[in-house]
Amino acid sequence: MGAGRLIEIERRGAFTTIWLNHPDKLNVLTAALMQEMTAVLEEVAASTAIGVVVAARGRIFSAGHDFSEMHGATLAESLRLFGICETMMTRLRSLPQPTVARVHGLATGAGCQLAATTDLAVAAEGASFATPGGKGGLFCTTPLVAVGRLIGRRRALEMGMTGDPIDAATAREWGLVNRVVPEADLDEATDDLLGRATRGSLESKAIGKRAFYDQIDLDLEKAYALASGVMAAAALIPESQEAITAFLEKRPAQYARPAGE
Amino acid sequence: MGAGRLIEIERRGAFTTIWLNHPDKLNVLTAALMQEMTAVLEEVAASTAIGVVVAARGRIFSAGHDFSEMHGATLAESLRLFGICETMMTRLRSLPQPTVARVHGLATGAGCQLAATTDLAVAAEGASFATPGGKGGLFCTTPLVAVGRLIGRRRALEMGMTGDPIDAATAREWGLVNRVVPEADLDEATDDLLGRATRGSLESKAIGKRAFYDQIDLDLEKAYALASGVMAAAALIPESQEAITAFLEKRPAQYARPAGE
């Protein structure tokens, strides 16, 4: 088990959990925490971990941005802060491994954005999600980039304009999370989903994940041009050929797994 | 209470309701009505209203385009008519205030488009929504621009190709409306949602609303570039700084409210 000041890395067999570890401050996303997170993501990306959980210590998942860092900020300082946040979110999304957010308590503002940026998410029954800036003085513009791409845009505007939280069941109905379970089952359900998401060839999955994000915002013609090229090439890598050969020989396929697994 | 011939403006405290007021013709969207609506929207945009309801007098919300205006039209006349419609819809979407459609009876064709163009929508239990041109002779191509961005595209094609109406419960399930209530509660539910959507800083919300629409059709990289820049700048406006200072001082924030409220 590695340990940072604000982020804790826990290696559990083939999976790594990245813990937001600032429970006294409700895991508020200070610049320091986000920069530490970005460094941790670099480290995890290069590690032998086959799947990644993003979780949080303490009572809630994350309270979002740290207002004190915006107090009296210049435009340059403010741009730097949101740039640090964008870098962290972008780095998380581009991790080669499948990622799952494990959400309990509350994910609000940039904390909700973080929970919306992993590939998949599991929430405890009591969890709620909010982009509350709209009922205050600073609309949650960047969180709604991530949230607005998972749920319908009228629902995203409702969250953004009212600032009211939605409960876990609604988050599941709207496609913001994949699973909702009793809090006691949260670890098990998160690992079950991540286990399902990390079967087979990890290399193939990393290629496919990147291509998915690259194509999904394109128009259909460009999306197919990209996806056909990627998939045609991916079919030739040794792990794809192993899958194909094993299928034709009616035997289980053997994929490279890291030593630690 | 202001009054036009085809559109009626009702100022109710801090909210303004824009009434389609041509009940004898089922609030059909004639060029005259749409141009009056566009002028009214300009007026409301510049007013001290903090939130806007779009509603309709009579038995139904709106029957959509007026076929008689297309009868024997030249291409220039037809382009002008659809241009007037597009201008109205675009003007509605760019209103700085949060907007809610209050839908009863039927919203069909361009009437459905209108109900899909406000930021939020509340429907009476008995309301239905349709893009019926597909079962006749003029496919609802422009209404499906708005409707198709709120519901899944296969659902939008079903509405467009069959022309069959969907009921209010389905509209809610698909993300076309935010709330469905008994018709007797429609005014109250609309005001409740608009009340929630107009808390806090109106200036911040206007900035956030515009940024939401600007980013949501972009690819993710461009969306973040835009959103980070907007939010970083928005954090510096006095109302955001008031929110931040109040939070740090653990006191309620004070936001500018129009005199009329």
Place this chain on the structure above:
Amino acid sequence: MGAGRLIEIERRGAFTTIWLNHPDKLNVLTAALMQEMTAVLEEVAASTAIGVVVAARGRIFSAGHDFSEMHGATLAESLRLFGICETMMTRLRSLPQPTVARVHGLATGAGCQLAATTDLAVAAEGASFATPGGKGGLFCTTPLVAVGRLIGRRRALEMGMTGDPIDAATAREWGLVNRVVPEADLDEATDDLLGRATRGSLESKAIGKRAFYDQIDLDLEKAYALASGVMAAAALIPESQEAITAFLEKRPAQYARPAGE
């Protein structure tokens, strides 16, 4: 009733059913089958059929790509194979007639992509849908182009990464299919939906369908520019003017129907 080797064309009154007809091989999408399908689609596009069903003989809808054709393939061969698939999917989507997939058993991989590429879909209660490559060695990158545009992207990533199938009820809840019915009612439900989708002017619908696909991936401003131009012009075609005149004269409209109907 026409007949190919791998694809069977069944003309039933005004509708044509295109049958995947390789049940011994679970309707696997070999290059030969996809090329035959593309040729059949050209033929059907030019025919008097007013609506098209895509269905499959045997126990399941389709098992997707034929792994044996990728075994030991060069990049040129692999690109050719995925190009053949893309051509078929693109040709299907651009058919002027409304199209409905009739799905039973299992639609998996490129078979799921095929079921996601028609305009509409009806599934038997026992049907399931999967993009299983992610749990093996070849991620379903191209199937997720089609599937990812119908369901939320987090749901699409769950299907892609876990490879687990979803049942028909979930497919309906997520917008992947329009109707789910007992298998015994599958033909009737498919024809009922296609019947609803083929009322009115076929010419108008073909124009509208194309415009829908052309606009839905654009940003809103460009989408309206395209849609307003198309609809303004479409209002002038004789069938639209017939719809308009009939409405104004309070009589049923008469639309051109093919002789065979």
